[in-house]
Amino acid sequence: MNVMAEVRAESLVSRAQRVAAVAAQHAEAVDREGRFPREAVDAMIAERLLGIQVPAVHGGEGATFSEIAELCSILSQACASSSMIFAMHHIKLSSLVEHGLESAWLTAFMQRVASEQLLLGSATTEGGIGGNLRNSICAIEIENGVCRLEKDATVISYGDYADAILITSRAHKDAAPSDQVMTVFLKDQYTLERTHVWDTLGMRGTCSDGFLFKGEAPAEQVFPKPFAEIAAQSMLAASHLLWSGVWYGIAADAVIKSQNFIRAAARKSPGQTPPGAIHLANIANQLQMVKSNIVAGLKTYEDAKRDEEKLSSMAFAVAMNNIKICSSEMILPIINGAMLICGIMGYKNGTPFSLGRNLRDAHSAQLMISNDRILGNTSSMLLVHRQDTSLLG
Amino acid sequence: MKDKIRDILSRLGKLPVAVDSLADDSDLYTAGLSSFASVQLMLGLEDGFDIEFPDNLLNRRSFASIDAIAATVEQIIATRKVA
Ligand SMILES: Cc1cc2nc3c(=O)[nH]c(=O)nc-3n(C[C@H](O)[C@H](O)[C@H](O)COP(=O)(O)OP(=O)(O)OC[C@H]3O[C@@H](n4cnc5c(N)ncnc54)[C@H](O)[C@@H]3O)c2cc1C
Numbered sequence: 001m002n003v004m005a006e007v008r009a010e011s012l013v014s015r016a017q018r019v020a021a022v023a024a025q026h027a028e029a030v031d032r033e034g035r036f037p038r039e040a041v042d043a044m045i046a047e048r049l050l051g052i053q054v055p056a057v058h059g060g061e062g063a064t065f066s067e068i069a070e071l072c073s074i075l076s077q078a079c080a081s082s083s084m085i086f087a088m089h090h091i092k093l094s095s096l097v098e099h100g101l102e103s104a105w106l107t108a109f110m111q112r113v114a115s116e117q118l119l120l121g122s123a124t125t126e127g128g129i130g131g132n133l134r135n136s137i138c139a140i141e142i143e144n145g146v147c148r149l150e151k152d153a154t155v156i157s158y159g160d161y162a163d164a165i166l167i168t169s170r171a172h173k174d175a176a177p178s179d180q181v182m183t184v185f186l187k188d189q190y191t192l193e194r195t196h197v198w199d200t201l202g203m204r205g206t207c208s209d210g211f212l213f214k215g216e217a218p219a220e221q222v223f224p225k226p227f228a229e230i231a232a233q234s235m236l237a238a239s240h241l242l243w244s245g246v247w248y249g250i251a252a253d254a255v256i257k258s259q260n261f262i263r264a265a266a267r268k269s270p271g272q273t274p275p276g277a278i279h280l281a282n283i284a285n286q287l288q289m290v291k292s293n294i295v296a297g298l299k300t301y302e303d304a305k306r307d308e309e310k311l312s313s314m315a316f317a318v319a320m321n322n323i324k325i326c327s328s329e330m331i332l333p334i335i336n337g338a339m340l341i342c343g344i345m346g347y348k349n350g351t352p353f354s355l356g357r358n359l360r361d362a363h364s365a366q367l368m369i370s371n372d373r374i375l376g377n378t379s380s381m382l383l384v385h386r387q388d389t390s391l392l393g
Numbered sequence: 394m395k396d397k398i399r400d401i402l403s404r405l406g407k408l409p410v411a412v413d414s415l416a417d418d419s420d421l422y423t424a425g426l427s428s429f430a431s432v433q434l435m436l437g438l439e440d441g442f443d444i445e446f447p448d449n450l451l452n453r454r455s456f457a458s459i460d461a462i463a464a465t466v467e468q469i470i471a472t473r474k475v476a
Pocket of ligand 1: 121
């Protein structure tokens with residue numbers, strides 16, 4: 001790392017740590033009330049973290065996925081909902097950064113995201129389609145330079161609080177379900193009529209209500225690139241890597257709590273290894289596996305970046321799917337192990353070792369694009385794609 | 394070769410439109426080729442032409458149109474002759 005990059009990485013981390021401190025103060029209330037983490041998001045805006053991914057020439061800081069994933073992990077150790085909001089915003093921003101430069105409007109909008117710290121929301125999920133994001137029922141209508149869209153968007157996180165929503169649809173009324181486009185709609189260009197309330201087990205602060213979305217905007221706000229390519233070349237990777245950063249942070253926080261518990265016990269009875277210590281060794285090992293897997297995934301992405309061939313290859317898609325499956329599944333036994341270590345102190349709310357929120361938040365990971373769906377997709381690719389058996393390749 | 398490709402495509406591509414209505418350079422993804430059907434199509438091509446697609450050709454572009462498929466298949470057959 002050169003000196004400039006080191007200074008920048010240092011400062012991104014310390015900025016995120018200040019946001020995490022704010023998020024931690026309100027995390028319990030956000031979870032209990034299922035409310036938007038206003039304070040944490042305001043802190044992200046104050047630290048100017050919403051625009052860091054935008055290239056420096058366009059007013060951002062050119063932060064990489066690896067750097068952003070690290071920030072997701074820092075934030076989710078304090079409040080997973082805040083971190084997930086940060087991750088989802090950056091997943092949407094990645095579509096602008098990687099595919100927006102061919103459009104003057106999208107480039108100018110990306111600059112606005114950096115300068116005005118706009119919060120971006122996402123609407124891929126649709127009634128009747130679920131998490132199969134490469135299919136749409138709704139279709140965008142483009143006429144005389146104006147585009148109109150109505151979508152039964154069953155889950156839009158922080159829909160009420162976003163400054164703009166990036167939304168998928170079929171490319172026109174006769175298009176096949178998989179012939180999709182993505183369009184940016186600004187807050188004053190759409191209405192949201194609430195259809196579902198997000199009262200969930202965990203991730204309660206993401207406020208992922210369902211809405212009937214109705215929007216009208218200039219047609220230049222449609223991405224020129226087909227959504228299929230955006231999804232394959234950056235969005236799926238961004239989702240799996242940044243979500244994994246969030247999930248890793250939830251598990252890492254659980255491991256730290258259980259380690260604190262063990263260390264306190266060890267100090268009370270010197271000379272004796274506390275009974276839960278063996279569990280701690282075990283979950284620390286599992287956490288390292290999750291970490292290695294995500295780090296390898298980030299490296300695979302950074303290496304393939306800007307090489308459309310590689311990014312569109314099956315090898316890449318299989319690798320990214322595997323990252324998601326691994327981190328979303330592994331965090332559950334880790335947090336469960338932490339619960340066994342902390343016992344009642346972990347099970348109770350309001351102790352320094354409480355693990356309820358970690359466990360509830362973590363359970364969303366397997367459903368956020370169902371793992372069954374992802375495994376189904378990988379298994380179909382494995383009919384033709386041959387597994388690379390090299391260790392380092 | 395393109396007739397054979399069209400035949401395999403109409404059996405396995407599960408397109409919402411008739412394969413006859415597509416030009417050789419029509420975009421198959423726009424025509425509705427899903428990722429699952431594209432894998433079935435690859436398997437059908439491997440079987441039909443007795444070839445195996447190497448990993449570097451397993452990407453969207455190689456199967457984006459009938460022309461692209463023909464070029465991909467020809468490339469594999471040509472390399473096999475050299476080898
Ligand atoms: C915290 C959180 C925030 C979210 N935020 C957003 C957001 O901002 N915007 C947005 O658009 N979406 C969002 N989502 C939705 C998410 O992206 C998925 O679309 C959603 O979780 C899938 O919902 P589902 O389980 O009802 O649907 P489905 O994907 O239909 O899955 C339902 C069940 O059916 C089974 N199944 C269905 N199809 C298959 C298949 N082909 N193969 C195998 N099994 C199958 C699976 O077992 C699955 O459990 C969010 C989700 C979470 C948890």
